[in-house]
Amino acid sequence: MEPDAAQNPNPSPAPPPISAYYQTRAEHHAVVSSDWLAHAAAAAAANPGADAADAAAAPPPSPGGAGGVIEEFNFWRRKPEAAEAVAAIMALAAVIRSSRATTMMELEIELKKASDKLKARKTIAMLSQDFIYDGCTMLVHGYSRVVLEVLKLAASNHKLLRVLCTEGRPDRTGLRMSNELAALGIPVKVLIDSAVAYSMDEVDMVFVGADGVVESGGIINMMGTYQIALVAHSMNKPVYVAAESYKFARLYPLDQKDMTPAHRPIDFGVPVPTGVEVETSARDYTPPQYLTLLLTDLGVLTPSVVSDELIQLYL
Structure with a gap:
């Protein structure tokens, strides 16, 4: 040597x-x-x-x-x-x-x-077009910039679709989403959040965004996402999550109690009686078994693949 x-x-x-x-x-x-x-x-x-x-x-x-x-x-x-x-x-x-x-x-x-x-x-919006077909009815929850881009591209490709948009309490962000969809000429119907199960038989697929994608393959998103995924799963409706990879987080919640709540004020329109407790949490956790696919800038992923992608991101 x-x-x-x-x-x-x-x-x-x-x-x-x-x-x-x-x-x-x-x-x-x-x-x-x-x-x-x-x-x-x-x-x-x-x-x-x-x-x-x-x-x-x-x-x-x-x-x-x-x-x-x-x-x-x-x-x-x-x-x-x-x-x-x-x-x-x-x-x-x-x-x-x-x-x-x-x-x-x-x-x-x-x-x-x-x-x-x-x-x-391929962008996330481009990847999603393989799952959107003419005549489909989609349920979206709240306002998601990525989901909006998905629907914009579908509209520009002249796909005929109908969107059911939840009100999105406590922020009522679903109303903002419905306004933007209507401006694009997409037929949209606003639902109160409690009407999701009632309307699910009209739905072909659910599209939601995410505030965070956690290591288990589940997501943290606005309140109500969990119950929508539960209803969709019970009625065999696919749930697609559109999210950028920078939202991947090395977190591993097991249930809602593992989360620190993000509180938002709620206006009920009438005074709440003194001494009555009000749930003001604005986010929930949806476990991976209720999600079908995640559409990301890394590609189309199953929830089980998320931990592998996180390993690559943090190496």
Whole structure:
């Protein structure tokens, strides 16, 4: 063995710093809190340099390597509230930084190849279209930006569908969803939350978003999601969850009591008698056995695969 063989001439770089978002999420792994996204947002606001640190920590795409630009895209897309267009721009900028092209023509060819890879990547809304067919009736609960994109794409593809939209107490976010669906020309019917079982025989499938996808494969979402999934399961209706992978959390609740409630005020329209207790929790936990599939930017996953994906995200 040569004298310097034991020394690595190219030592591995130090691991990149963890962003404020993931630091906050890691700090809350022991307690299942349905407000962990809010905690993460607050941490990011308190650390304005986090984005710069993330940029420095971004893995450089492998020039010519399979999936390099996709990996870069996924890095930026996992950030809270990151638009796909911004993630695509950051991924293509990384291709330029790592390019070894010596002419503008070579650089243009590299960018064209990277752009084609991004275009070939299916978004959550695109993946969901395989499960939506003409003439179907969908039940949605509350307001979900991802579910809205799913329905927008279905409408733009001229699919004929009907949506039953719950009121979504305590926030009444279902009314906001119904307004946006009506503006798209999608036939929509608003249900009071207690009419879910009554109307389930009209439904072909349930689509919900998620505030968090936990390690068991279950989800944390707005109050009422659990009972909707229970009713749908008992009547053999599929329940699809549309959620980004940045909402995956290393939490393992077993039941509702493992969650720290997120309280919201409720307006009943009439005064509540003094001394009467009111349940003001705004989130619940839906176990994985009541969910059919999760549609994510990582692909279409069964609930049992979520723990494997979390392992990959945290390695």
